[in-house]
Amino acid sequence: MIVTRFAPSPNGSLHLGHAYSAITAYDLVQERGGRFLLRIEDIDGERSRAELADEFRADLEWLGLEWEELPAQSTRLDRYEEVARSLMSCGLLYPCTCTRADIVAAKPRVGADGTIYPGACKGCAVDPSKPAALRLDVDRAIAEVGEIFWEDELAGMIKADPREFGDVVLVRKDAPASYHLAATLDDAADGITLVTRGQDLFTSTHVHRVLQALLDLPVPEWHHHPLLVDASGQKLAKRRGSPSLADRRKAGEDGRELADALRAEKLPTGITIEST
Numbered sequence: 001m002i003v004t005r006f007a008p009s010p011n012g013s014l015h016l017g018h019a020y021s022a023i024t025a026y027d028l029v030q031e032r033g034g035r036f037l038l039r040i041e042d043i044d045g046e047r048s049r050a051e052l053a054d055e056f057r058a059d060l061e062w063l064g065l066e067w068e069e070l071p072a073q074s075t076r077l078d079r080y081e082e083v084a085r086s087l088m089s090c091g092l093l094y095p096c097t098c099t100r101a102d103i104v105a106a107k108p109r110v111g112a113d114g115t116i117y118p119g120a121c122k123g124c125a126v127d128p129s130k131p132a133a134l135r136l137d138v139d140r141a142i143a144e145v146g147e148i149f150w151e152d153e154l155a156g157m158i159k160a161d162p163r164e165f166g167d168v169v170l171v172r173k174d175a176p177a178s179y180h181l182a183a184t185l186d187d188a189a190d191g192i193t194l195v196t197r198g199q200d201l202f203t204s205t206h207v208h209r210v211l212q213a214l215l216d217l218p219v220p221e222w223h224h225h226p227l228l229v230d231a232s233g234q235k236l237a238k239r240r241g242s243p244s245l246a247d248r249r250k251a252g253e254d255g256r257e258l259a260d261a262l263r264a265e266k267l268p269t270g271i272t273i274e275s276t
């Protein structure tokens with residue numbers, strides 16, 4: 001038995017890559033028994049659009065999936081704040097007022113997932129009149145948790161190395177949590193035993209695993225599935241001409257047939273499954 005989830009952010013329509021992800025999670029539950037959950041990750045206040053959550057539900061139904069819906073992230077902000085306060089009081093977070101431009105100007109090192117914060121605000125008293133994010137002091141976190149591992153069903157046992165991310169933001173300037181903190185807390189609160197998501201979030205799991213250790217949360221397994229990519233090898237995106245599921249649905253395409261085609265890896269021309 002597994003408990004897994006599909007956790008889309010309502011800041012853009014879903015496309016075939018999302019369908020593949022949702023179907024992968026759903027089918028794992030059909031094979032093994034358990035629960036398939038939907039969680040709307042609407043932490044991104046300004047960019048989140050409530051009507052997109054309804055569109056997502058209509059898309060999933062059109063694909064022939066059934067799910068149980070969890071509370072959206074916007075209803076859980078108090079919990080994120082409470083946990084951030086406790087990490088702060090243990091000295092694991094520090095405020096950072098750097099802007100993107102400040103970080104670029106410092107010529108940061110590039111890690112597995114973009115630039116690594118060069119640490120200008122670490123150990124400094126920041127200007128309290130400026131908006132501040134809270135960053136994880138990753139060296140301190142590693143010293144606290146020691147050597148830990150996580151298991152991906154496809155990639156095997158992995159040593160958690162959050163240094164690939166550097167001092168990642170856990171509380172954003174504009175929201176009481178970042179994706180990393182919110183998703184980790186929610187997966188624990190929702191009793192997720194298998195985190196199913198795309199390979200693009202593989203490296204994030206290093207950070208999530210460390211947060212689980214710091215916060216004494218249950219540790220699930222992960223299933224990072226390969227991504228659908230377009231002819232240029234990039235992740236599908238509407239801005240690069242990949243039609244949304246809603247476009248396909250409204251054009252009268254059969255969603256269940258599309259779901260079966262994705263299961264059989266019969267993909268539309270120009271789209272492939274990236275080998276890892």
Ligand code: GLU
Binds near residue numbers: 006041198201
């Ligand atoms: N909300 C994230 C996204 O839409 C997915 C998070 C996850 O599956 O952990 O990319």
